[in-house]
Amino acid sequence: MSTDTMVTTQVYRVYIKATPQAIWDAITKPEWTDRYGYGGTAEWEPELKPGAKYRGLTSDAMKAAGAQMGRTVPDVAVDGEVIEADPPNRLVHTWRMAMDEEMAAEGYTRLTYEIAESKGGVTKLTVTHELEGAPKLAVLLSGGLEEMGAGGGWSWVLSDLKSLLETGSAMDPDDGLNQG
Amino acid sequence: MLPAMSHDDDRVFKALADPTRRFLLDRLYERDGRTLTELESGLEMTRFGVMKHLRVLEDANLVVTKRQGREKLHFLNPVPIRLVHDRWIDKYTERQVKALVDLKDELEEEA
Numbered sequence: 001m002s003t004d005t006m007v008t009t010q011v012y013r014v015y016i017k018a019t020p021q022a023i024w025d026a027i028t029k030p031e032w033t034d035r036y037g038y039g040g041t042a043e044w045e046p047e048l049k050p051g052a053k054y055r056g057l058t059s060d061a062m063k064a065a066g067a068q069m070g071r072t073v074p075d076v077a078v079d080g081e082v083i084e085a086d087p088p089n090r091l092v093h094t095w096r097m098a099m100d101e102e103m104a105a106e107g108y109t110r111l112t113y114e115i116a117e118s119k120g121g122v123t124k125l126t127v128t129h130e131l132e133g134a135p136k137l138a139v140l141l142s143g144g145l146e147e148m149g150a151g152g153g154w155s156w157v158l159s160d161l162k163s164l165l166e167t168g169s170a171m172d173p174d175d176g177l178n179q180g
Numbered sequence: 181m182l183p184a185m186s187h188d189d190d191r192v193f194k195a196l197a198d199p200t201r202r203f204l205l206d207r208l209y210e211r212d213g214r215t216l217t218e219l220e221s222g223l224e225m226t227r228f229g230v231m232k233h234l235r236v237l238e239d240a241n242l243v244v245t246k247r248q249g250r251e252k253l254h255f256l257n258p259v260p261i262r263l264v265h266d267r268w269i270d271k272y273t274e275r276q277v278k279a280l281v282d283l284k285d286e287l288e289e290e291a
Contacts, residue, residue, distance in 0.1 A: 007213050011255035013244045155262035171266060
């Protein structure tokens with residue numbers, strides 16, 4: 001049945017009082033990506049078109065959290081490449097968790113951002129993450145490893161992004177990542 | 181005046197205040213991306229009644245629907261609950277923790 005394949009998909013939606021462009025920038029500009037959620041600088045090939053490579057670098061907080069768990073954290077946290085880019089409304093790219101060996105072995109997943117203007121200066125951001133064949137990553141992204149200090153997944157990231165864009169500051173920058 | 185966002189919170193609390201709607205969310209938590217027909221089974225309620233509850237959940241942004249072919253799939257969206265947690269629960273529990281820490285400091289100073 002077709003619905004069985006959809007079970008592995010996670011869908012998240014948040015309404016943010018900001019322009020679509022501001023949200024687009026927060027997702028694609030390195031000076032923004034480091035300021036919310038897991039942090040870390042996103043590096044995109046300058047022209048966002050199909051095939052353009054993407055890398056999310058590990059932040060200092062991630063490295064510190066890894067060190068506390070007795071692990072060496074590599075420089076690249078996530079990687080992938082653009083499938084479709086229509087700024088500031090739609091971005092589809094492949095996405096792989098590169099910093100964890102087991103999750104990296106699950107391979108590339110497909111991530112879609114849909115950014116649509118809503119009423120009253122509010123923008124609707126929908127994140128659809130297709131996680132077929134990536135059960136370990138699915139647990140991490142749904143916040144299942146938060147108690148272990150691995151962050152609260154997409155809900156946590158989007159809550160933080162909303163906070164950053166609406167108030168100018170994220171929540172406690174270390175909140176959610178391992179603090180021992 | 182109340183901040184605009186409080187309306188969003190109102191909708192979340194109202195949506196969660198109903199046991200049928202919590203049951204529907206629990207079913208999506210068990211397995212996400214279900215059709216109306218799937219959600220209906222296990223509920224002693226008309227299709228129309230279930231649709232009404234799903235509508236309230238959608239308005240509160242707790243359920244997001246996606247079309248796949250001819251089917252409309254319902255997904256649990258945990259973000260509004262996270263927002264309530266981050267903005268409300270954290271705020272109050274932090275104060276409690278801080279109060280205890282302050283009390284501890286005070287008592288230890290006296291000792």
